[in-house]
Amino acid sequence: METTIIRLPIRNLPDHFDRTRIATVLDEIELALLEERDVHCSTSADSFTIMIVVPTLQLVDVATCLKGLGLI
Numbered sequence: 001m002e003t004t005i006i007r008l009p010i011r012n013l014p015d016h017f018d019r020t021r022i023a024t025v026l027d028e029i030e031l032a033l034l035e036e037r038d039v040h041c042s043t044s045a046d047s048f049t050i051m052i053v054v055p056t057l058q059l060v061d062v063a064t065c066l067k068g069l070g071l072i
Contacts, residue, residue, distance in 0.1 A: 002056040006066070007049050014070040026050065032069055037061040 010019055017025045026043040029052060033039040039061055041054045054062045066072045 003053050004056045004059055006052040006054065006062065008052070008071055010045065010048055010050060013050075016070070022050070029066075029069070029071070033062060033065050036068070037065045039065070 010022065013019055013025065017028070019025075022045045026045060029050070030041060030043055033041050033052075033054070037058070039054055039058045041052055041062070043053075044051050052062070052066075063072065
């Protein structure tokens with residue numbers, strides 16, 4: 001299965017996400033993708049960037065969900 005990595009800068013997170021609790025943000029993203037779009041993904045972060053690994057075939061569903069969350 002091919003995957004795509006989506007990278008989001010932490011500094012651009014909307015205000016409703018707590019930048020000081022990135023682990024919680026990652027959990028929220030994973031849960032939203034799973035519950036709203038049935039997308040299984042993995043997330044990780046470094047000091048500057050959130051990375052979301054998703055199946056390429058579900059990229060449209062992922063983009064729709066991330067837009068709804070205000071991330072893109």
